[in-house]
Amino acid sequence: MFFNLIHTDVQCKARAGSIQTDHGTIETPIFMPVGTQGTVKTLSPRDLHEVKASIILGNTYHLYMRPGHKLIEKLGGLHKFIAWERAILTDSGGFQVFSLKELRKIDDEGVLFQSHLDGSYHKFTPELVLEIQRSLGSDIMMVLDECPPYPSTEEYALKSNELTIKWARQAREIFANWQPLYGHRQWLFAIVQGATFKHIREQSAKALIELDFPGYAIGGLAVGEPKEVMFDITDFCTEILPREKPRYLMGVGMPADILEAIERGVDMFDCVIPTRNARNGTVFTWQGKMVLKAARFKEDARPIDDECDCYTCQNFSRAYLRHLYNSNEILGLSLATIHNVHFYLNLVHKAREAILNDKFLTWKQKVLPEITKTVEN
């Protein structure tokens, strides 16, 4: 069994489960650190093992562009290329292409776009993005989708949704007739779209459910809409999506957002926030976020977080980390990234424990006011 729904909290829709891949078990809810170009920025695989990452994300668009999926295939697949023995999810490239805006053109067959590196033309089709992900050998692959911007008209969202469903159907058929390359299994997830229109979301979800994918993502959120809308649409989608399949909310988010989405029945998350913020000197703690460069930490001998057992907090003071940032020393970036990824993984782990004890809401109400603060001393 790919996904095992172990328990749903009696007081809300929060779920604890597990996903079985040929690269290990993933306990859900899970956060997936983003490894855009074949590396979770500043971290080595052993750093990721140490913070207990069970799955990381790779970006199909970026790896296709550089170094190229054929090169990675020649070198034995993405796991071997980046020396990562646990699970990998790759996105479809759709969202990156969507972000290119001026440089893309969508038609029935796919998306024509220009490379951000050299301006060369490429066309992502449902077939090509699957081929790329087959070469990469990710454990979980995503179908090509079209992600409508926020705001979108109903007309645009409807038309876009038809395309996403059509592409998902094509991908499902292609996938049914191939063999993976590296002796481990691959699973293909579909992406529910429909912008902020519930009837389109419903239409999207139902059409994709009919195609019977092993997992479903909720896409097209966290693209500028108000938080309430994001949570409302998420809540709406998880009402429709089958309970026996994992749900993945793409690109979310801040620690508080993740807790809100878990409450609404989401199992999987990815976001660049913990890694990107770390490189900017912002770290997350159970007492709120902390800007390491702040003058008040100049002589502060305490670790980032007294309660944290990550390598960074076990060894280094706020004063030292501040010194590393002020001196532009790379070690500061990796130490803060270790802490932030550890925090995110600890957050979903604690959420899971609360769910298993039917105490998710109580636990959430306790931690939410704290983690949304900014640490002032």
Added chain:
Amino acid sequence: MFFNLIHTDVQCKARAGSIQTDHGTIETPIFMPVGTQGTVKTLSPRDLHEVKASIILGNTYHLYMRPGHKLIEKLGGLHKFIAWERAILTDSGGFQVFSLKELRKIDDEGVLFQSHLDGSYHKFTPELVLEIQRSLGSDIMMVLDECPPYPSTEEYALKSNELTIKWARQAREIFANWQPLYGHRQWLFAIVQGATFKHIREQSAKALIELDFPGYAIGGLAVGEPKEVMFDITDFCTEILPREKPRYLMGVGMPADILEAIERGVDMFDCVIPTRNARNGTVFTWQGKMVLKAARFKEDARPIDDECDCYTCQNFSRAYLRHLYNSNEILGLSLATIHNVHFYLNLVHKAREAILNDKFLTWKQKVLPEITKTVEN
């Protein structure tokens, strides 16, 4: 006993010894990775442990400027600040100040200079640089010296040398009347100067030997003079320096330079080459140096060096490292640095083994033609 001379090769002046500090034993010959601003660039303390670094170098000038030695003292000293439990050597700051050229003025009392960070004025005196190193709590400290540029006139070198000896005498007296701050012992080394004039080098060495320091550095080399001159002066100095004290050739060098200096009786080395070159994408191997960005490594599944057991070579291909450099990914910098520091430490370790077997010259003649090549495939 601080220094134990275990063996001198029967065929040359190469020596194997050990230095006993309160932060562990250092087997000589040794290479000291440079941790300018309180971090060996891109490496964590556990990376350094793993490559078996037994001593690292900190820069008095840089740490005085930022974050300031008083701050480090307040936080328990440099070992604690940077979470490094093995030995630390700090330089005197003299060489950095010497490098400022336009921004400094030397008189009998010390060196007045302007900060490279904010233009503020500071004066390094023999007393102040000792005070700073006492606050840092390094295991081995260096006296303030004046480093004549290359080329220097005999007149300048003579005058400069008088100053260096005067400052060393002052430092010796100050040091004789203080207690270290952190419960571990500190040792003070003097620096032989004299530019490229043997009679001044002799005068310098003899005057400093009379002051009875526990170790002696050879300074003022690797500042632009021809390699033959550097080795000739090194050879001349080690003839005079006491055999029962460790000799440290400051700022040297390429792997081949280190072997040449070991042959001439040097025990300790520091240089930014392995770390700086790693960040530029150049790595060292037993088959020569390798430019990782080169197109010929694009699809190369081999590690940097088949014979190497460092973390990088045990896990990653040249193709992956090349990809990291081309994608400006920080992980590439730390993986290459791990390899290069490991290579340097392995180099001096193998030199030591050869010395203990009275085979240093044979071994050197075997490896030298290889390590000075550039790997072309």
